Amino acid sequence: MTLPRRRHGAAPWLFLAPFLLLFLLFVAVPFGGALWLAFRHGDAATGAAGLQFVGLGNFRFALADPLFWQSLGNTLVLTLLAGVPQHLLALALAWMIYRYLGRLTGLAGIVGMVPYVTSAIAIALVFTTLLSSEYGLVNQWLARIGLGPFDWLHDPLLLKLSIAALVCWRYVGWNTVLYLTALQALPVALLDAAAIDGAGGWQRFRHVVLPQLRPMIILALTLTLIGGCQLFDEPFIVAPDGGTERAGLTTTLYLYRLAFDAGDLGGAAAMGWLLLVSTVTLVLAFNLLWGRGAWRRVE
Amino acid sequence: MLRCLHAAVAVFLASSALGAETLTVAVFPKLDEAVRLVLPAWNQRHPDVPIRLMVLGYADHHNRLATQLAGTANVPDVVGIETSYLGRFKAAGVLENLAASPYLAGQLQPRFVHYAFAQTTEADGRILALPADIGPGTLFYRKDLFDRCGIQESGLTDSWAGLLAAGRKLKAKTGAYLVANPRELKELYLHATLKEGEGLYFDQNGKSLVESDRFVQAFELARAARKAGIDARINTWTNEWAAMLRNGKIAIVPSGSWFAGPLASWIAPSTAGHWRVTDLPVRGNAAWGGSFYAIPKQAGHKALAWELIQLLTDRNNQLNALRAPALQAFPALNDAQQDPIFDSPMSFFGGQTALQVWRHAAQATPATHLDRNDPVAVDLVDAALDSVLVGGKDIRAALAKARAQIELRTQR
Structure with missing residues (x-):
């Protein structure tokens, strides 16, 4: 049976117009522009006429540029350094809040979100002050137990750790809320049954809660992976030039500097596309390895 | 209704005319x-x-x-x-x-x-x-700190070795650092040794100069400062840097005359009277x-x-x-x-007629070539210096790598 076709005229398009307009302006046009730029080379200051078609030249340049590879390596290392502790802490925090805070759970969620909604610039300024080698509180505290001083913001390894700590602190609350939401959706009977069977707190968490949280863990890790590949704010404020030996130079920071400091919009656009391909590949690989079944709809 | 329309058109035309x-x-x-x-x-x-x-x-x-x-x-x-x-x-x-x-x-x-x-x-x-x-380039220095070590102004400007020796003495006697970062000494050397018509990073034909002796010597100066422990290992224009300038922990800032404005107004107004300015070392003059x-x-x-x-x-x-x-x-x-x-004597500079120092520097400064790729080179040369100071890399090897990267970026 086929339904009779009804003429709606322009009405559906009018309803769709706000979305289509925003999509065109903020997604399609920038994507198209970035694709156009990726095949052109020249100083942005010369205008569109000064940007010559160079075929795959920008991609060849990016792949031959050691700084691009270093920035990709930095991005991956920072994603792992910030991501792994972030999720371990968030899972533990979510479980503790769920078990012990009762009616205060909502309040804990709000408090956890504060770093996430606070301006990245304010956070980074506070962190750089805390981590200052000469006047920072962190070094003062460490000095009391006979450690340091550490050059948190200039030593290449410590700079990475500092940026990772900043990112971790900023997003741990967000992930806690994600896990808390998933925990609250768990059937209480499951945990009660495990308790009746004699499972302790850790056993219930390990054998009942974690498997049930798997879809949320996969989602949260996927979001962290995507966010990590786009990491810009924190390294830009802590070490705008990438820091000592470019230890804090992420790919997004590098392509920003390439586009705006050096005026090489084409090279930066090509790197942007390569970063997109790397991100999608990573996310797909991660989901193939660990995400099987996680997105399956539960009937 | 028609009146309103006329009024709107009149306002639009007036604002257009104003805009023009x-x-x-x-x-x-x-x-x-x-x-x-x-x-x-x-x-x-x-x-x-x-x-x-x-x-x-x-x-x-x-x-x-x-x-x-x-x-x-x-x-x-x-x-x-x-x-x-x-x-x-x-x-x-x-x-x-x-x-x-x-x-x-x-x-x-x-x-x-x-x-x-x-x-x-x-x-x-x-x-x-x-x-x-x-911005005629000069050295801004803390006279009170150098006085405590018995170091005269000429001790900072007569030779590069003398400048390093002054830094070592200053650190030993007062605990203050000569500069914030060896990058400043590298920049100081690169600027102060420029001759008329030369470029900082590229010659008039756009050829990279970063493997020249000038860069090798600038890197050696920076490395010597790091080895002597006379740099504060911090970046300039950070909160930490401003605090150290205020607290007398950094004794020299090589910069253009314009630095007097921020120094006296918001970086370290409380240090008025302690600062002086002098020529760049070895009678060099440079635009900064x-x-x-x-x-x-x-x-x-x-x-x-x-x-x-x-x-x-x-x-x-x-x-x-x-x-x-x-x-x-x-x-x-x-x-x-x-x-x-x-x-006129300038109170912030302890009554020194600092404007005369800058005027002399301005008149003696050679005209140098500005290249469109200078910002690219600055970035990569700084990274090369980091690899020498932190990674212990050989200076010539680090500069060769920097030149290769500069050419990769600029000769496409």
Whole structure:
């Protein structure tokens, strides 16, 4: 049976117009522009006429540029350094809040979100002050137990750790809320049954809660992976030039500097596309390895 | 209804007419203060042509210009450009040639400091900007700290070895560091040893110079400072750096004369009386920052823009910009440098006639080549220095790698 076709005229398009307009302006046009730029080379200051078609030249340049590879390596290392502790802490925090805070759970969620909604610039300024080698509180505290001083913001390894700590602190609350939401959706009977069977707190968490949280863990890790590949704010404020030996130079920071400091919009656009391909590949690989079944709809 | 429509049309036409006669000036912070100083004179001269100031942060301003100047809409009539960006905008071909009629800026050449005017001029004679203010390079140093060690001013400037020895003595006696970061010493050496017509990172033909002896020696100086432990291992223009300047933990800042403004107004006003300025080591002289005014080719009001630039660079307004406490913009005009204010003692510098030091430096500074790729080279050379200081890499190997990366970026 086929339904009779009804003429709606322009009405559906009018309803769709706000979305289509925003999509065109903020997604399609920038994507198209970035694709156009990726095949052109020249100083942005010369205008569109000064940007010559160079075929795959920008991609060849990016792949031959050691700084691009270093920035990709930095991005991956920072994603792992910030991501792994972030999720371990968030899972533990979510479980503790769920078990012990009762009616205060909502309040804990709000408090956890504060770093996430606070301006990245304010956070980074506070962190750089805390981590200052000469006047920072962190070094003062460490000095009391006979450690340091550490050059948190200039030593290449410590700079990475500092940026990772900043990112971790900023997003741990967000992930806690994600896990808390998933925990609250768990059937209480499951945990009660495990308790009746004699499972302790850790056993219930390990054998009942974690498997049930798997879809949320996969989602949260996927979001962290995507966010990590786009990491810009924190390294830009802590070490705008990438820091000592470019230890804090992420790919997004590098392509920003390439586009705006050096005026090489084409090279930066090509790197942007390569970063997109790397991100999608990573996310797909991660989901193939660990995400099987996680997105399956539960009937 | 019809009346309302007529009124709306009248308002629209009036605002369009007003818009057509607005002079747009795009500058970065501090330079806007210099423009504001001439507003009363401008408004008196052209009450019907208001000036619209567009002020963005230093980097954002130049980024915006990069995409704006080649366009046809919303192009400012007058733009401020900092020295490090001038090479790029000159090469882009988006600035009006002020040597041509009706500007004939070539006639103004004798009025300006030699090196600054030369930086605006291309080999083919085109003049693409006019100097707004200049930054003759000098050493800012804490006299009180060096006095405690018995180190005279000449101990800082007679030789590079003497400067390092002074740093070691200073650290031993007072605990203060000579400089914030060895990058400053590298920059100091690279600037102070430049000769007329040479470029900092590239020669006149755009060939990279980073493997030259000048760079090797600059890196050796920086490495010696790091080994001696006389740098504070911090970055300049950070909160930590400002705190150390305030607390007398850093004794020298190599910089242009413009540094006096921020130092006295917000970085370390409490240290008034302790600072002095002196020439760069080994009688070197170098341009260290500075600003320029230019007219974009696509500007809509070129005649008015030129009139404003002339007003901004006249003797009185150059001196007003110098007198403004937080600005202290050093005049690019030779005539303005003959004003009696140059003989006045400056209280922040313990009564020293610091303006005379800068005037002498300005007059002796060689004209050097600004290359459009200088910002690329700065970045990669700094990374190379890091690999020497932190990674222990061989200097020549680090510079060879830097040159390869510079060529990869610039010769595509």
